[in-house]
Amino acid sequence: RLLGHHGASGGPGCKWNPPVGAEELRGELDRFGGVSVRLARLGALDRLDAASFQRGLQAAVQRWRSEGRIAVWLHIPILQSRFIAPAASLGFCFHHAESDSSTLTLWLGEGPSRLPGYATHQVGVAGAVFDENTRKILVVQDRNKLKNMWKFPGGLSEPGEDIGDTAVREVFEETGIKSEFMSLLSIRQQHTNPGAFGKSDMYIICRLKPHSFTINFCQHECLRCEWMDLNDLVKTENTTPITSRVARLLLYGYREGFDKIDFTVEELPAVYTGLFYKLYHKELPDNYRTKTGMD
Numbered sequence: 350r351l352l353g354h355h356g357a358s359g360g361p362g363c364k365w366n367p368p369v370g371a372e373e374l375r376g377e378l379d380r381f382g383g384v385s386v387r388l389a390r391l392g393a394l395d396r397l398d399a400a401s402f403q404r405g406l407q408a409a410v411q412r413w414r415s416e417g418r419i420a421v422w423l424h425i426p427i428l429q430s431r432f433i434a435p436a437a438s439l440g441f442c443f444h445h446a447e448s449d450s451s452t453l454t455l456w457l458g459e460g461p462s463r464l465p466g467y468a469t470h471q472v473g474v475a476g477a478v479f480d481e482n483t484r485k486i487l488v489v490q491d492r493n494k495l496k497n498m499w500k501f502p503g504g505l506s507e508p509g510e511d512i513g514d515t516a517v518r519e520v521f522e523e524t525g526i527k528s529e530f531m532s533l534l535s536i537r538q539q540h541t542n543p544g545a546f547g548k549s550d551m552y553i554i555c556r557l558k559p560h561s562f563t564i565n566f567c568q569h570e571c572l573r574c575e576w577m578d579l580n581d582l583v584k585t586e587n588t589t590p591i592t593s594r595v596a597r598l599l600l601y602g603y604r605e606g607f608d609k610i611d612f613t614v615e616e617l618p619a620v621y622t623g624l625f626y627k628l629y630h631k632e633l634p635d636n637y638r639t640k641t642g643m644d
């Protein structure tokens with residue numbers, strides 16, 4: 350199927366405005382039929398002004414259309430940001446930006462754009478550090494909050510960081526307590542979160558096992574930090590609904606067995622990419638783990 354035949358070879362303006370820089374605007378084809386142009390990889394753009402770039406891009410877009418490309422991905426290094434406005438005037442929109450570049454897209458296919466969006470969520474992770482021997486749980490009060498409610502220490506995940514590693518790192522940074530990841534207990538999803546720049550927030554609580562007990566809390570982020578009896582956290586009014594709920598969940602797990610509440614983790618190989626990933630779920634009994642055990 351050929352898309353967008355129209356306007357293939359030069360409109361009226363083209364003869365008199367040779368597409369300056371059009372030769373340079375070469376892209377790579379992706380497996381979906383889109384073309385990706387990385388300005389950082391193209392030479393001779395330093396002396397190109399915005400108007401010439403726009404003419405060159407317009408001619409290139411016409412060419413890509415005639416070749417049936419479904420989309421254009423335009424990667425612009427931050428120092429070449431003068432090319433953003435000309436691209437936008439040809440219909441390009443921001444797809445995303447990183448610290449040193451932005452990526453704009455133009456959909457050329459039929460109907461509305463089917464290009465995937467960019468990041469949708471921020472991920473926050475808290476650690477519920479529970480000591481089974483003393484039945485105590487580690488809680489903090491935020492310094493920067495209007496109401497000083499007890500909550501689990503935690504914070505935002507860094508790019509490429511495992512959920513459990515975020516929990517352990519944040520707990521240590523905020524309280525000085527060393528701990529080990531045991532399981533995932535809950536996931537909260539909230540949209541248009543003010544702290545997530547209007548994106549959605551995914552807040553994950555992990556069960557951690559303490560390896561040290563002397564509190565040395567971060568004065569910047571925390572006002573108070575203590576080991577609290579789990580029953581007291583379950584009963585207190587001075588906490589958030591999510592903390593209260595997870596405290597009840599922990600009490601249930603403590604009494605009836607943590608396998609009732611734990612999503613444990615396992616690392617598995619990805620089929621196509623050769624990468625590895627972490628899979629979290631309730632414990633699978635041994636006889637369900639192998640195909641032969643199923644009959």
Ligand SMILES: NC(=O)C1=CN([C@@H]2O[C@H](COP(=O)(O)OP(=O)(O)OC[C@H]3O[C@@H](n4cnc5c(N)ncnc54)[C@H](O)[C@@H]3O)[C@@H](O)[C@H]2O)C=CC1
Pocket residue numbers: 471472473474493500501503504505519550551552553570589590591592
């Ligand atoms: N119910 C609960 O127990 C609560 C859960 N959460 C969740 O925790 C996660 C975030 O945890 P945090 O402890 O907030 O992250 P965090 O531990 O990574 O700390 C964020 C840091 O960034 C600073 N910061 C944030 N916005 C700033 C700005 N505009 N300018 C300057 N500094 C700024 C804060 O002061 C803080 O030091 C989210 O997923 C959130 O939904 C947050 C509050 C309460």
Ligand SMILES: [Mg+2]
Pocket residue numbers: 502503504505519523570
């Ligand atoms: Mg925090």
